[in-house]
Amino acid sequence: xxxxxxxxxxxxxxxxxxxxxxxxxxxxxxxxxxxxxxxxxxxxxxxxxxxxxxxxxxxxxxxxxxxxxxxxxxxxxxxxxxxxxxxxxxxxxxxxxxxxxxxxxxxxxxxxxxxxxxxxxxxxxxxxxxxxxxxxxxxxxxxxxxxxxxxxxxxxxxxxxxxxxxxxxxxxxxxxxxxxxxxxxxxxxxxxxxxxxxxxxxxxxxxxxxxxxxxxxxxxxxxxxxxxxxxxxxxxxxxxxxxxxxxxxxxxxxxxxxxxxxxxxxxxxxxxxxxxxxxxxxxxxxxxxxx
Numbered sequence: 001x002x003x004x005x006x007x008x009x010x011x012x013x014x015x016x017x018x019x020x021x022x023x024x025x026x027x028x029x030x031x032x033x034x035x036x037x038x039x040x041x042x043x044x045x046x047x048x049x050x051x052x053x054x055x056x057x058x059x060x061x062x063x064x065x066x067x068x069x070x071x072x073x074x075x076x077x078x079x080x081x082x083x084x085x086x087x088x089x090x091x092x093x094x095x096x097x098x099x100x101x102x103x104x105x106x107x108x109x110x111x112x113x114x115x116x117x118x119x120x121x122x123x124x125x126x127x128x129x130x131x132x133x134x135x136x137x138x139x140x141x142x143x144x145x146x147x148x149x150x151x152x153x154x155x156x157x158x159x160x161x162x163x164x165x166x167x168x169x170x171x172x173x174x175x176x177x178x179x180x181x182x183x184x185x186x187x188x189x190x191x192x193x194x195x196x197x198x199x200x201x202x203x204x205x206x207x208x209x210x211x212x213x214x215x216x217x218x219x220x221x222x223x224x225x226x227x228x229x230x231x232x233x234x235x236x237x238x239x240x241x242x243x244x245x246x247x248x249x250x251x252x253x254x255x256x257x258x259x260x261x262x263x264x265x266x267x268x269x270x271x272x273x274x275x276x277x278x279x280x281x282x283x284x285x286x287x288x289x290x291x
Contacts, residue, residue, distance in 0.1 A: 005163020006079035008267060009188035010116060012141055013070035014052075014098050015207060018059030019252060026056040028251055032227050033209070034137060038124040040097055046124060051140035052209060055097050061252040064204045066105065066113040067144050067194075068096045069187065073118070080104060080116050087161055098123065106162070109153040110202045112146055114162075137219055142210035142259065143192050147199035147290055154196045155183050166271035167191045167263075168240035174275050181276045184240050191241040191263040197290045205290070206247065206255035213260055217244050220258045224248060236282040239274050 019025040026045035030037045035047035035054065044057040059065065071077050081104050084091055094103035096115045103117025148154050158164040168191070170182035184192040190210075197205060211217060217235060224231060234246030243262040247255050274280040278287030 006076060006083050007069075007071075007116065007163055007187055008165070010069040010071055010193070011188055012067065012143060012193050013119065014054060014068045014096070014141065015144060016055040016057055016065045016095075016097075017252075017254065018057055018063035018065060019061050020058070021061075022056045022058050025251060029054060029056070032224070032229060032250075033139065044097065046097065048123070050136075050138065053098060053141065062204060062254060064112075064144070064207075064254075066095050066115050068099055068103075068115045068117065069193070070099075071116055071118060077102070077104070077116065077118060083163075089161060108157050109150055110146065110148050137223065138212045138216050139209035139220070139258070140211075142190065142208050142262070143194060144207045145195040145197065145205040147197045147201070147203045147205045149199060149201055151180065151183070151196060151198040155180070158183070158185050158194065158196070164194060165267055167265055167269075168272050168274060170240065170274045170276050170280055172276045174273050182240075186265060189264045189266065191243070191265055199290045204254065206257050208245075208257035208259045210262055211258060211260045214244055217246065217258060217260050221246060233286075233288055234282070236284040239280040239283055240272075 022043055022045060026037055026047060029035050029047050035049045038046040040046050044055060047054040084106060089106055092105040094105045094115050094117060096103055096117060098119060099115060099117030100120050103115050105113050105115045107113050159166060164185035164187050166183060167186050168184045169180045172179040172181055181198045184195045187193045211220060229248050231246045232249055237244050241263050244260045245257050247257045249255055281287035
């Protein structure tokens with residue numbers, strides 16, 4: 001692990017979702033998650049809500065072209081840029097519509113792009129909109145998760161290159177350190193801003209919104225009921241992270257999590273190991289075992 005990485009702290013600020021029907025998908029997130037919708041060039045949409053932002057663009061349904069991580073200030077941005085150059089990482093022009101143009105982008109071994117930058121100050125302002133109760137509900141965009149058939153290289157990249165801090169591993173055999181099946185990483189004190197599951201292929205897994213508490217989880221569940229959106233997993237409590245959760249699927253089968261009480265950990269706290277079993281993934285009931 002690169003413990004001196006200047007990427008700490010970095011918080012998930014926004015991500016982009018692609019669709020062959022971007023207007024439909026933007027309307028869905030605006031109504032279900034209380035986003036204000038603005039038009040961007042080339043058929044894209046900017047969605048903004050309390051602590052949460054998305055860009056919806058034209059592309060293959062289910063694609064998530066990049067994840068945008070917000071830094072604290074310009075000094076940190078320049079430190080991150082120099083650090084990545086020193087690590088020999090190939091950086092790319094930023095694809096983010098929300099960050100300033102000098103944001104820095106990197107591509108991991110599976111092709112996922114992380115963008116580190118600062119938000120633009122000229123974005124369209126949010127306006128009051130007549131959407132259901134979600135517009136007033138807490139729900140900060142907090143983490144993204146991917147699946148990989150290349151877990152070892154992914155772990156080396158996030159730990160040894162970017163310097164993300166491992167919080168928990170899930171192992172097929174808790175006594176075998178090379179049997180890891182899941183790795184949870186933090187780029188700030190919250191348990192994970194990024195995680196990767198071993199799977200048979202490379203794909204998006206889910207993105208998550210962190211809410212205030214158990215009552216907010218209940219309120220979001222009631223809101224989903226009002227919107228006729230089915231909860232497909234949960235409510236439950238994860239082992240790693242100890243967070244309450246439930247999950248839904250959007251029209252393209254993207255999994256979306258509502259989470260609360262995510263564990264907070266100091267940077268120096270060592271990673272723990274959980275067994276690869278349903279109880280680790282859901283202390284209250286059935287687990288979702290990826291294939």
